Each structure stands twice: as C-alpha cells, then as structure tokens.
Amino acid sequence: MLKNIVLLGATGSVGSSVLDVIRLYPQRFRLLGFSAWFNIDKAVAIIKEFSPFFVVLKESHESLPLLYPSITFLYGEEGLKYLAELSDSHTVVSALLGMSGFIPALTALRKGKDLVIANKEALVAGGAFLKEASKKYGGMIIPLDSEHLALFDLLRGKDLKEIKELVITASGGPFLNREVDSSITKEEVLQHPTWNMGANITVGSALMINKGLEVIEAMRLFDFPEDKIKVYIHPQSIIHGALHTKGGHWHLLASPVDMRYPALHSLFYPDYPEEAPFGDYNPTKKSLEFLEVDYKQFPLLALARHVAREDGVLPTVLCAVTEVAIEQFLLGNIAFYKLPDLIQELVYAYPNKNNITEEDILIADKKSKILSLERIAYHGDDLR
Numbered sequence: 001m002l003k004n005i006v007l008l009g010a011t012g013s014v015g016s017s018v019l020d021v022i023r024l025y026p027q028r029f030r031l032l033g034f035s036a037w038f039n040i041d042k043a044v045a046i047i048k049e050f051s052p053f054f055v056v057l058k059e060s061h062e063s064l065p066l067l068y069p070s071i072t073f074l075y076g077e078e079g080l081k082y083l084a085e086l087s088d089s090h091t092v093v094s095a096l097l098g099m100s101g102f103i104p105a106l107t108a109l110r111k112g113k114d115l116v117i118a119n120k121e122a123l124v125a126g127g128a129f130l131k132e133a134s135k136k137y138g139g140m141i142i143p144l145d146s147e148h149l150a151l152f153d154l155l156r157g158k159d160l161k162e163i164k165e166l167v168i169t170a171s172g173g174p175f176l177n178r179e180v181d182s183s184i185t186k187e188e189v190l191q192h193p194t195w196n197m198g199a200n201i202t203v204g205s206a207l208m209i210n211k212g213l214e215v216i217e218a219m220r221l222f223d224f225p226e227d228k229i230k231v232y233i234h235p236q237s238i239i240h241g242a243l244h245t246k247g248g249h250w251h252l253l254a255s256p257v258d259m260r261y262p263a264l265h266s267l268f269y270p271d272y273p274e275e276a277p278f279g280d281y282n283p284t285k286k287s288l289e290f291l292e293v294d295y296k297q298f299p300l301l302a303l304a305r306h307v308a309r310e311d312g313v314l315p316t317v318l319c320a321v322t323e324v325a326i327e328q329f330l331l332g333n334i335a336f337y338k339l340p341d342l343i344q345e346l347v348y349a350y351p352n353k354n355n356i357t358e359e360d361i362l363i364a365d366k367k368s369k370i371l372s373l374e375r376i377a378y379h380g381d382d383l384r
Helices: 013-024 040-050 063-067 076-084 098-110 120-137 146-154 199-207 209-222 260-268 299-310 314-330 336-349 358-379
Strands: 003-008 029-037 054-057 072-075 091-094 114-117 141-143 163-170 229-233 239-245 250-254
Touching (some): 003 013, 003 076, 029 040, 029 076, 040 054, 040 063, 091 098, 141 209, 163 209, 199 336, 209 229, 209 314, 314 358
Parallel strands (some): 029 054
Antiparallel strands (some): 239 250
C-alpha cells in the first residue's frame, strides 16, 4: 500500500534522512506535505523533487504561492496543526525540535494516524497524553530515535514481564576522556565523535542531557520504570539498544551510525524492508566497548532521572530550560562548562505541579523559558 506521508521538520538532519527513504521507495511512500519553517531554499528544493500538495512555513512568503500555485501554503503553529490532521495522510513524521511538536503530534494521534516521532520534547513532556490518544483512537506511536526504535524492534512479540532492564547506549560525546573546563570551545563541542547531527542535538549529546531525556522517553513509550532503564557508554555507537531479560539473556540491536536506518525501519513498520539500501553492515569489524556511566562526570543525566521520578511539569521544565541554555551557548552568551550547573539551578528553582493537563504543559514550557531568559539576561552564566 502506498503511504501518504506528512513530514514535520523536513529540513533538519532527521528530516533529510526521512526524505532519503521516501526518495528510494516512491512505490511505497508519497510526500503529501512538509514543514520547512524558515528554510526557504531547502523548501524549494523539496518542492521541486517531491511535488507535495502542502507546505508549512513560519511566515507568509509572497513569491512561493505565485511560483507554485498548485501547492497550498500554510503558516505558523496553525499550519503545523492543519498538516497533522490532513484526511489524506496515513502517517505523520515529527522531526520537530522543542514543544512546537507536541500539539501537532497529539492532533495526528487524535485523528487516528500513525505517528513516527523523533521529537524528544513532545514525548518527554506530553508522553502520557500521546499514549492516551494512541490507545483511544488507534494510531501507533513509532519511535524514530535510533535507541528507541531499537528497543521498539527488540520488544516485538515479547512480554514486558520477561524484561529485567531496558538498555540505552550513549557515545559519551567528545569529552568522555577529557575534563570539561573553561578551555572548551564551541567548535570542540560540535565535533561529535560518531554522529553527524544538528547543532542543538550535538550540544545536548556533549552534555549527556539528551540521554537523560531518552530515559524519560523510554518510560513513556514502553511503560517501564525509571530505575529499570539502564544507560551504558558505548563509544562505537553501533549497539543502539538492548534488552536484559530476567532469565539472563541479552538481546542487542546493532546498526550503522546513520539516521537513515531508523528512518527506513520506522517508515516500513510493521513490515521489514527486504533490502539494505544504505549498505549492509557487519558489527564484528570493530571491537565493542561498554562502560558504566560516571554520574559525577555527567550530572545532567542524574538530574533527568530525578525529574523522571518527580514527574509533573518538571519534565517539561527540563526540556525548556535545556533548549534555552543550549541556544544561549550557541549564541556565545554562556560558557559550555557552566551549562550543567546553570540548567540544574533553573530546574530546581521551578515549583513542580502534579495531576497536570495539556494546558499545564504548555504554560510550564513558556513560563520556564521566560524565567530562564530573564535569569541569563540579568546574571549571564554567573552561578548563584
């Protein structure tokens, strides 16, 4: 069956990987619509190649509707929501960053669509609401992150009662074997040792906060407790996830360091692709290491676990504060080595609230971002 795909966040690294899969399998997938936000040049290139029917941008653009009169152009958050609920689409792929992806993801699931999601923040902050909508309206939630897709695949046909631990791997980032101090440069932070990702995700990886968010994602996706989700440092980044069974078996999933692989398998679900279009792979060609995480070296992973246990609005706050802090680092307003203490300070200062609603999540996101920006504007990275 031909799947009509809506791609939210088409111009980033994850979106580009999804387009690579659609490009290779025109008989399986058709790009019905996509969002490009500010990236007009990439939007035009995608339009010319895939001939979609809908495009969402951040703001109106005078020339594009004239150049492409057969396309419906939509704008802003309302445009994302409209795209997410298109009646002709089968699958919505969310590769958005931040909480901008929460409402479109929820909208898609409430329309009974399958949601292929790489939007960490939407799952971390609003995962309970997404799971509820999935159960009520029948749409599947299929993870697109390599770690969660690995666990999703490994868990097929298994009873969670058999599982002792879920295992997520982390590369350790560029500073696994180096002390983080004031000498660290922006260029060094952005040199990830194994993955080629966008700047925000790369900084999050260097801080290991991305792995903390992935622990919370795994809790949401698989209904598994925080203390049963293990993180190991795996510098080669070949094993993406593993199951440790109560009977003592380990089930590991290996694939190349290439986002096109999880994109391929998530789009094909529930089928498996009959070929390896991006090259077959033999994990025995490298020695594989697995190391325990030093939580003193990566305090934000410990913070994320604390936030997971507290729950309420704190997962939303953690996402929002981290987003602001990383953006301010990339702008040159905060030194990298001060980010962990700053993020901890901002999260611990926010009052938690439990028994939350969707509105509580959106309010906490906006409020904590404002408070973070005010804190940074008045004090910079001077720690209290």
